[in-house]
Amino acid sequence: MDGGGRLLRKAFPEHWAFLLGEIALYSLVVLVLTGVWLTFFFKPEMREVVYQGRYVPLRGIRMSQAFDSTLHISFDVRGGLLVRQMHHWAALVFVAAIGVHLLRIFFTGAFRRPREMNWVIGVTLFVIAVTEGFAGYSLPDDLLSGTGLRIAQGIMLSLPVVGTYMSMFVFGSQFPGEDIVARLYGMHILLLPGLLIALVTVHLILVFQLKHTQWRGPGRTNRNVVGKPLFPQFMALSMGLSFAVGGVTALLGGLAQINPVWVYGPYRPDQVSTGSQPDWYVGFLEGALRLVPPWETNVAGHTLMWNVLLPAIVLPGLLFLVLYAYPFVEQKLTGEWREERNLCDRPRERPVRTGLGVAGTIFYAVLLLAGGNDIMANSFRVSLNTLTWIFRIALVVAPIVGFLITRWLCHALLVAEQRRLTEGQETGRVRQTVEGGYASDHRPVTRFRPGAPRRAISPPESRTGTPSPEPPTPAPRRR
Structure with missing residues (x-):
């Protein structure tokens, strides 16, 4: 069989847990499509204008061009609010799907050799997705996102010596400046999406190149993969999942309100959005900032703000360092780095x-x-x-x-x-012994089910073929 035929016959496991990565992929597709549409109407400028749109409570209010265009998309562009909310919901689903997918990989040990690089790519995708979400969340220049940017600037200022220079470099002047939205916009629509798409492509190439992990079971070994072939069964399943992700995102965008910026109003540096909460994926940083006591130290004329430095820089740095290093550390401690592990724990x-x-x-x-x-x-x-x-x-x-x-x-x-x-599986039948007592019947535990449907199997040589015949199930015996 030629290379194209072997690729089409590549087997994929059927368990639902292996589809979490697919949800992340199709959420990214929804993000790209809705994001391209939004770029036609959004204006990433902080030049002040007077709002004259359809939302009456804000008419006559001075605001940035970015916030004005966001209101224009929400109230004046046909279908604009639907697409904007779909984009926001898809971003939340995308980050959540990557996070749950990483948890599945972690708990089943699917990060072991030869998939360490895919784990590193997955963690990097999560970091970039969080950064991309924060950049997009900050673009409307409303009071809520402006409060988040103010916190980000405080985190920069907590860095000893270089904090002030970093803040000036990022914002272009004293906070809030006039350049931050335009700079975040360039990152949000070009740099970070390019990195995401590139890493997802490399991740998919490695998935196709390496054997797919699978659960232990009949006919499944460390040298094959049992499941549905790529074409047509798995491709049909994957396309159905893509439509489901798009449909659910559209339902959320149309029925579940999210980020109503007109309620918050335009950002003003002298105001703070009371009760403001960030998106869930950066909520842990907010919690860390609130829990650390107000510790400060003066060293050589410089103030070290430990209550910001520890929770906002040291904690996430250590967190992702542990995530990156864990596969290598565990395999070294257990001695499993010498062999490939294709069966999930x-x-x-x-x-x-x-x-x-x-x-x-x-x-x-x-x-x-x-x-x-x-x-x-x-x-x-x-x-x-x-x-x-x-x-x-x-x-x-x-x-x-x-x-x-x-x-x-x-x-x-x-x-x-x-x-x-050891003892066997209970049959549910109870019998009376000759001594007058009662005992339950047991039968030996077998992992083979009679009449189970056949599955596609990919041996290492050709990735095609059929599973080995299942042995007959032994008759139940009494204990």
């Missing part, structure tokens, strides 16, 4: 790794909740200081407790599985 089979993943997820969740501590305190009528201390304690204690409980559960599940393999 079940999370319970790796108690330590699963515990670390749960601990990291809890750590992130606590920071995300802490980012809204003022809203929670006001809604539940509790003390803001008390709630802040609860989150500070939970940030240290909760991940440790989560790790210990998860590791215990994994060990318990492994023991239960070993007992089931």
Whole structure:
């Protein structure tokens, strides 16, 4: 079979967990299509104009050209609000899909040799996606996004010695300046999307070049892949998923309001958006900024603002450093770096790794909740200081407790599985023994199901063929 035929017959696993990356891919397609449409109407200028559009409450208000064009898209362009909200929802789905996909890769051990580079690319995609989302979120120049930019400038200023120069370089002058929207616009529509598309292309090439990971099962080994061939079965499934992603995004854009900038109004440096919350993917940074005490130190005439430097620069730097290094560290400690690993682990089979993943997820969740501590305190009528201390304690204690409980559960599940393999599986029938007692019947556990449908299989040589015949299921026996 020629190369094209082998490519079309390449097998892909059928489990739903392997489609998370597809959701991220098709969300990116929606982002590109809606983003191109929005560029026809958005004006990335901070020149002040007087609003004369259809939204009556803001008529006669001075605002930037960027905010004016955003209102024009929302109220004057036919279908503009739908497309703008689709773009925003697709961005949230895109980042979420990458994050959940990375979690699936982590918990199943699919980052091991020979896929370390794909893991590095995935983490880099997540970083670029977060940066791209923040850049797009800041373009309308409304009061909410301007507050986010003010926080970003404060983070820059926390850098010793170079912070002031970096802020002047990014904003072009004293905050807010007149260049930041135009600079973010160039990054948002050209530089960052180009990097995303390039890395996604490399990621897909590596997926096709390497064997796809799969769950253990009948006929599945470390040297083949069992599943649906690329054409026509998997391609039809993938196209259906693409339409579903586009349809759900359109429904969200039409029915679920998001980022109503006309409610916030134009940005003014002397105003702050009360109760403002960033998009969820940067919410953990907001929570970290709120939890660190107001620590400051003066060194050689320079003020080190630890309450900003630690949560906004050191914490995310360490977080992504750990993510980048984890595959190499784990394989080195376990000695698995010498062999290829194409079969996925079940999370319970790796108690330590699963515990670390749960601990990291809890750590992130606590920071995300802490980012809204003022809203929670006001809604539940509790003390803001008390709630802040609860989150500070939970940030240290909760991940440790989560790790210990998860590791215990994994060990318990492994023991239960070993007992089931040793004693057999209960049949549901109970019999009376000659001594007058009662005992349940068991049958040996078999991983082969009679009459199970055949699946496509890709051996390493040709990536085509059929699975080996399944052995007959032994008859149930009584214990």
